[in-house]
Amino acid sequence: MKDAKKQSFDAIIIGSGQAGNPLAFALAGQNLKVALIEKGRFGGTCVNTGCTPTKAYVASARRAWELKNxxxxxxxxxxxxxxxxxxxxxxxxxxxxxxxxxxxDSLRKEKLITTFQAKGFFLDQTTVQAGSAILTVPKIFINVGTRPRIPEGFENVNFLTNESLLELEEIPYHLLIVGGSYIGLEFAQIFRRLGSKVTIIEMSDRLISKEDPSISERIREILESEGIKVLCNSHCLEGKNNPDGGVRVLMNCGGEQKQASGSHLLLATGRQSNMDLVNPESAGLAIDKKGFVEVNDHLETNVKGIYALGDCNGKGAFTHTSYHDFEILQNQLFGDKSKKVSDRILNYALYTDPPLGRVGMTLSQAKNSGKEILYAEMEMSQINRAREKGETKGKMEVIVDSKTEQILGAAVLGVGGDEIIGLFITAIYGKLSYKTLMNSVQTHPTVSELIPTLLQQLKPIKANS
Structure with a gap:
């Protein structure tokens, strides 16, 4: 391998994800010679095993639910x-x-992009190996993403991940899901609606523990109303294969030994960075305690000329944050250098049905922020459009800084929540006074038309002591 001829490029991108692909085309658009390395399928997680396939399953499950109801x-x-x-x-x-x-097809048509279907890893700060090829460049961009984390106690059991679950061709009779966060909850509802029995096993005292307790409780109620069993406070978990087929999960629930048996087991216990797969120590890259590569506000690592985009840098875990990473780098390389990670406002959606749209602070975070805050909430059952649709589960809530009048955070758990949250996102980015949105005239009949009414109900709320 030492005698392999080095190939020179202007830039190397390791990983063909939602940040790496547009970056490759942007670099080629500047007449730069680009090497794009991908060990799996081009397109990364979102296209192949994440957003695109799972939301297709959400749609199929939704159609089944509509027919049933x-x-x-x-x-x-x-x-x-x-x-x-x-x-x-x-x-x-x-x-x-x-x-x-x-x-x-687009990559093949771009003459300045050379693709390598191989594992890419560092040999030094300017050299990357891709299969048998040795590539040398002045700039390297890491876009290697994450993979499912397999917890201790489950290494030797037959389990599924979010990737392998999507390859099943028979509906599981009873799907056990270890992990009560976003991925686990979406799959729980999908497969329940497709016909599986489903049990969620969660170590915390509630589902999606990053959310406020009231939101967690609502989502649990929604899932349980569809026949999904939820087991929280489940500790000391261990998986076992049953002799006659299927699996079981052993747990310590409040000191009492319990177990749950099923035909299939999905591990949805979070994700880990793929940085360990690219030999980061050979490039002298700083890796944090969670395995993510450390980057500054402009996505450059501690090594000059090496940048990291997407989930592997720990600055976001979504397709939209990955694409924004690309926009930041494009701006840094070819623009006015004004864009940076710290300008990004956290927002995301949980694609249960009804969905949860979230932006900015939770109520708990706002109470701990030291700010003087205003808060309002409204039940979906109070909204005519939701009643007309027959989908009244959930609520809307909003948090405002009473001094600046700017919106600090909002959540919409209910029909259309994943789209409606965009109104609040726009208001926050625009630094609008909540009164601007409160005095707006929204289209009738919609769920959004009640946002001004929601804002009219704002009241002071005490900070945590």
Whole structure:
């Protein structure tokens, strides 16, 4: 390998994710010679095993739920045959293939981008090996993402991850899910609606513990109303294969030894950085205690000329934050250098049904911020549009800084929450007074038209002592 001829490029990108791909085209657009390295499928997690396929499953599950509950809206229930997971998977695969194949075709057409289907790793600060090729460059961009974290006690049990679960062709009879956070909850509802029995096993005292308790409780109520079993405070977890097939999870629930048995097991216990796969020590890269590569506000690592984008830098865990990383680097390399990570306002959605849209601070965070805050909430059951749709579960809430009048945070758990949250995101980025939104005239009949009414109900709330 030492005798391999080095190939020179202007830039190397390790990882073909939602930040790496647009960066490759942007660099090529500046007449730079680019090497794009990908050990898996081009497109990264979002296209192949994340957002695109899972939201396709969410849509299929939603359609099944609508058919099952049609009588609630005065429509006689049609006979719902047993769902064919192969058909659901075929639809998903077709959508994924369209995105993947379109990207690959675009990469092939760009003469200044050379792709390497191989594992890429550092040999030194300017040299990367990709398969048998040795590449040398002045600038290197890391976009290697994350992978499912497998907790201790489950190494020798038959388990599924968010990736392998999407490849099943038969609906699990009873799906056990270890992990009651975003990925686990979405899959719990998907497979319950497709026909599985589902049990969620969570170590914390509540689901999605990063959210405020009131939101966590609402989401648990929604899931349990659909027949999903939830076991919180489940500690000392260990997985075992059953002799006659299936799996079981042993747990210590409040000092009492318990177990749950199922046909399949999904591990949804978070994700870990893929930085350990690229030999970061050879480049002298600083890695934090969680395994993420450390970057500054402009996404440069501690080594000049090496940058990190997307989930592997620990600055975000979403497609939209990854793409914003690309925009930051594009601005730093070819623009006015004004964009930076610290300007980004956290926002995301949980794609249960109804979905949760979230931006900025939670109520707990606001209480601990030392700011004087105003707070209001409104039940979805108070909103005509939600009643008309027959989907009244959830609530809206908003937090305001009483001195600046700017919105600090908001949550919309309810029908359309993933889209409606965009109004609050825009208001926060625009540094608008909440009164501007409160005095706006929104379209009737919508859920959004009640946002001005929500803001009219703001009241002071005491900070935590």
């Amino acid at each position: 049609a009588s609630d809206l005065g429509i006689p229930n049609p006979k719902l045959e047993k769902i064919d997971l192969r058909k659901v998977k075929e639809r998903k695969d077709k959508i994924v293939a369209g995105s993947h194949d379109g990207l690959v």
